[in-house]
Amino acid sequence: MSLLLDVKGLTKRYGGLTANAEVTFDVNQGEIVGIIGPNGAGKSTLFDLITGFQPLDAGRVFLDGHDVTGLRPDRIAGLGVARTFQKLKPFPDLTVTENVIVGALARTADMKVARDQALEALAFVDLLDKRNSFARELSTGQRKRVELARGLAMHPRLILMDEVTGGVDQRTVPGLVDLVLELRGRGLTIVTIEHNMQVMMRLADRILALHAGRRIAFGKPEDVRKDPAVVDAYLGTAADAA
Amino acid sequence: MLEAARAEPLWPRPPLWAMGLGATGAVLLLAFPFIFRTSFSHHMMILILMYALMAQSWNVVAGFSGQISLGHAIFFGIGAYSSTVLFAKYGITPWAGLLVGMLISTLAAVAIGVPTLRLRGHYFAIATLLIGSSVQIVFQRWDWVGAASGLYVPIDRTSPWFYLQFHTSKVPYYYLALAAAAAGYFLVWKLRRSRFGFRLQALRDEPDAAASLGIAIARHKVMAFMISGAMMSVAGTLYGQYVLVLDPERLFSAEISIIVLLMTVLGGSGTLWGPALGAAILVPLSEYSRIWFGGTGRTVDLIVYGILIMLVCMWRPRGILSLLEERLRRRAGSAP
Numbered sequence: 358m359s360l361l362l363d364v365k366g367l368t369k370r371y372g373g374l375t376a377n378a379e380v381t382f383d384v385n386q387g388e389i390v391g392i393i394g395p396n397g398a399g400k401s402t403l404f405d406l407i408t409g410f411q412p413l414d415a416g417r418v419f420l421d422g423h424d425v426t427g428l429r430p431d432r433i434a435g436l437g438v439a440r441t442f443q444k445l446k447p448f449p450d451l452t453v454t455e456n457v458i459v460g461a462l463a464r465t466a467d468m469k470v471a472r473d474q475a476l477e478a479l480a481f482v483d484l485l486d487k488r489n490s491f492a493r494e495l496s497t498g499q500r501k502r503v504e505l506a507r508g509l510a511m512h513p514r515l516i517l518m519d520e521v522t523g524g525v526d527q528r529t530v531p532g533l534v535d536l537v538l539e540l541r542g543r544g545l546t547i548v549t550i551e552h553n554m555q556v557m558m559r560l561a562d563r564i565l566a567l568h569a570g571r572r573i574a575f576g577k578p579e580d581v582r583k584d585p586a587v588v589d590a591y592l593g594t595a596a597d598a599a
Numbered sequence: 600m601l602e603a604a605r606a607e608p609l610w611p612r613p614p615l616w617a618m619g620l621g622a623t624g625a626v627l628l629l630a631f632p633f634i635f636r637t638s639f640s641h642h643m644m645i646l647i648l649m650y651a652l653m654a655q656s657w658n659v660v661a662g663f664s665g666q667i668s669l670g671h672a673i674f675f676g677i678g679a680y681s682s683t684v685l686f687a688k689y690g691i692t693p694w695a696g697l698l699v700g701m702l703i704s705t706l707a708a709v710a711i712g713v714p715t716l717r718l719r720g721h722y723f724a725i726a727t728l729l730i731g732s733s734v735q736i737v738f739q740r741w742d743w744v745g746a747a748s749g750l751y752v753p754i755d756r757t758s759p760w761f762y763l764q765f766h767t768s769k770v771p772y773y774y775l776a777l778a779a780a781a782a783g784y785f786l787v788w789k790l791r792r793s794r795f796g797f798r799l800q801a802l803r804d805e806p807d808a809a810a811s812l813g814i815a816i817a818r819h820k821v822m823a824f825m826i827s828g829a830m831m832s833v834a835g836t837l838y839g840q841y842v843l844v845l846d847p848e849r850l851f852s853a854e855i856s857i858i859v860l861l862m863t864v865l866g867g868s869g870t871l872w873g874p875a876l877g878a879a880i881l882v883p884l885s886e887y888s889r890i891w892f893g894g895t896g897r898t899v900d901l902i903v904y905g906i907l908i909m910l911v912c913m914w915r916p917r918g919i920l921s922l923l924e925e926r927l928r929r930r931a932g933s934a935p
Contacts, residue, residue, distance in 0.1 A: 429810070429815070471794070
C-alpha cells in the first residue's frame with residue numbers, strides 16, 4: 358500500500374484557542390479514513406488546513422510524497438484533491454448540471470465533454486432527474502449530492518467529505534454509504550468526517566479521533582471504539598445523552 | 600436516463616418566439632436609420648447603443664465575476680483620450696487609437712485589479728471609486744492632454760472613414776456604434792458558454808467552492824476586469840469621435856460609472872440582454888427629461904433613476920430580465 362496523504366503535526370491557533378494541535382495521520386491509496394470527534398474538536402478546521410483554505414501555524418502536508426503545505430486551494434484541487442463543505446456551498450444561480458460542469462472543467466476545457474462528465478457524475482449520485490433545477494431549489498440532501506457530484510466530476514484522486522450523512526433524511530443514509538463504498542471500489546481514496554458512529558464503523562478502514570483539536574486515537578475502527586480516551590471524550594457522552 | 604440526458608443539446612434551444620423576436624430586432628436595428636430619419640432619433644439610438652456596450656462591459660465584471668466597480672469611467676476616458684491624443688498630436692488614425700486605447704485599458708485593468716481584486720466585499724467598489732476620481736484629477740491637471748479644458752478632435756473632411764469622423768450625417772456613427780455593441784454582445788454570449796464564463800459565475804456565487812474546484816480566483820477576476828476595460832475603452836473612443844470634444848470633467852465622471860451600474864442592475868445583471876434593456880430605458884429617460892425640464896433636467900433624471908431602481912429592487916431584485924433568462928435556461932432539452 359502506498360501513502361497518498363501524509364499529515365504531520367498540523368497546528369492551528371486562533372489567538373488563545375488551539376483548533377488543531379500537532380495532528381498527525383496518514384491515508385493510504387484506496388483507503389477510507391474516517392474522522393470523528395465532538396463538535397468543536399477541529400475536524401473541519403483540519404480539512405481547511407489540508408486543502409489550503411486556512412493558513413496553518415505549524416506542520417506539513419504531503420500529497421503523494423510532494424510537500425503541498427501552504428499551497429492555495431485551487432492549486433491543491435489541481436493536484437487531484439476534491440472536498441465538500443460542512444456548510445454547503447452550491448452555486449445557487451446555476452442549474453444542477455451547470456454546478457457539476459464547473460467541477461468537470463477542472464480537467465477539460467471542452468464544454469461538451471464537461472457536460473457529459475457532469476451527467477455521469479449526476480447519474481452516479483442519482484440526481485439526474487433534478488439536472489435542470491436551480492441548485493437553490495433543492496433540499497439539503499440533494500444539495501449534498503450536488504456537491505459530491507461536483508467534486509467527483511473533477512476526477513480526483515482523493516476526496517475529503519465533510520458530513521455527507523449529516524442533516525439528511527435518515528432513510529437516504531444507507532444509499533449514501535453504498536455510494537461512498539462504490540467510490541472506493543473505483544479506486545478513489547476518501548477521508549470522511551462523520552457523526553453517525555454506525556455509518557463510520559461500516560465505512561472506515563481506519564478512524565482518526567479528535568478531541569479539543571488533538572488526536573486522541575488513530576487506528577482500526579474496533580480499536581478506536583474501545584479506546585478509553587475515545588469512549589470518555591466522545592462515545593461516553595453520546596451514550597449518556599442517549 | 601443517462602443516455603436521454605446525453606442526447607439533449609448542450610445549450611437549450613431558444614423557443615421560436617425568442618428567435619423571431621431576435622430576428623425582428625436585428626432587422627429593425629439594421630434598418631433603423633432609414634425608418635426613423637431625424638437626426639435626433641439617430642442621436643438617441645447612437646447613445647443607446649454606446650451605453651448598451653458600456654453597461655455590458657460593467658456587467659462582465661459585476662454580473663459575472665461579482666465585483667462592483669465604481670470606476671469604469673477610467674476606461675471610457677482612456678479610450679477617448681488614446682485615440683484623440685494619437686490623432687491630434689501625431690495624425691494617427693483613430694482606428695489605431697481604438698486598439699491602443701483597448702491595450703492601455705487592459706494594462707490599466709491589471710494595474711488596478713491586481714492589488715484591489717484581492718479585496719472581498721465592498722472594498723473593491725470603494726477602491727475603484729477613489730482610483731476613478733484620482734485618474735480624473737490627473738487628467739484635469741495634465742497639461743500635455745489639455746488639462747481641465749480637455750482636447751478637441753481636429754476636424755478633417757478629406758477621408759471620413761480613415762479619420763472616423765462624419766460631418767454630414769449621423770448614420771455612419773450609428774452603424775459604428777451598432778457594430779461595436781454587436782461585437783461586445785457576441786463576445787459576452789460566447790463568454791457565457793465558455794469554461795471561463797462558467798468559472799466566473801461560480802466564483803461570483805461561492806468563491807470557496809470555486810477554489811475547491813481548482814479555480815484561481817484572483818486571476819479570473821483580473822482577467823474579467825481586463826476584458827471589461829477593453830470593451831469600455833471602445834465605447835470611449837467612439838464617443839470621443841462622435842462628440843469631437845474631450846472634457847475630463849465628463850469623461851472620467853463618477854456619473855458615467857454609476858449610470859452603467861444603474862442600467863445593468865435595472866435590466867438584469869449577469870444576464871446577456873439586461874444591460875441593453877437598461878440602456879434602452881434610461882437613455883431616452885435622460886434625454887427626454889433634459890428636453891422637458893430644460894437645463895435643470897439633469898437632476899430630474901437622477902430622481903427618476905432612483906425611483907426606477909427602488910421599484911426594481913422591490914419587484915425583481917435581480918433585474919427585469921432575470922426571470923425570463925432562467926426560464927429559457929431551464930428549458931434545456933425536452934425531458935421533464
